[in-house]
């Protein structure tokens with residue numbers, strides 16, 4: 001088993017969305033991270049960052065959000081496909097594409113893995129479908145999956161074990177959105193990583209058990225922040241997608257961990 005991170009562009013996000021307290025008109029530049037897990041049962045992509053149209057026509061693809069509260073800084077050589085190529089991973093071998101949630105900076109490349117099954121949580125998909133095309137909620141119809149691509153909707157309350165061996169477990173972390181989830185990856189040695197998605201935006205939120213600024217349900221988001229902090233207390237390494245300090249010192253594509261225990 002291997003776990004890779006891939007930095008797929010950046011976004012200037014209004015600090016109020018990240019930390020709370022309402023829109024402030026001040027942006028913080030944060031990375032847009034994706035992850036790849038190589039498991040004996042197949043390659044799994046976790047989040048796919050932004051659609052390539054965002055490189056050339058962000059307002060056309062995202063609407064006015066792209067000039068106000070989520071301003072992308074994204075180039076064609078930063079897409080997940082380009083990053084996989086850098087890592088020597090054949091994109092046509094990806095078996096599952098799974099997203100923490102369906103906001104436009106987490107699932108924009110889903111359709112570029114046409115042979116892969118997109119595994120979506122039904123509660124997130126139904127919510128996103130209802131708000132796509134409004135230009136206001138960060139959900140874009142063309143992001144979710146492509147024509148002819150297999151979409152599999154899953155339903156669970158607490159956890160979902162992808163391969164039935166405990167290695168890749170989806171953990172419900174609702175609150176940022178109604179169907180938000182995090183991915184727990186456990187290696188045979190017991191070494192455990194949890195990719196938060198947007199259930200946490202900052203290292204400070206993890207340390208102080210605070211939910212992200214942008215929430216659909218604040219009470220649920222608080223419970224999810226607590227859940228992630230509890231996982232950290234139990235020994236897991238918590239990987240916060242949009243926390244710059246975790247990623248700025250690593251190469252754009254990094255092997256975070258592999259079987260045998262050596263960190264790259």
Ligand SMILES: [Zn+2]
Nearest residue numbers: 101103176198
């Ligand atoms: Zn989000």
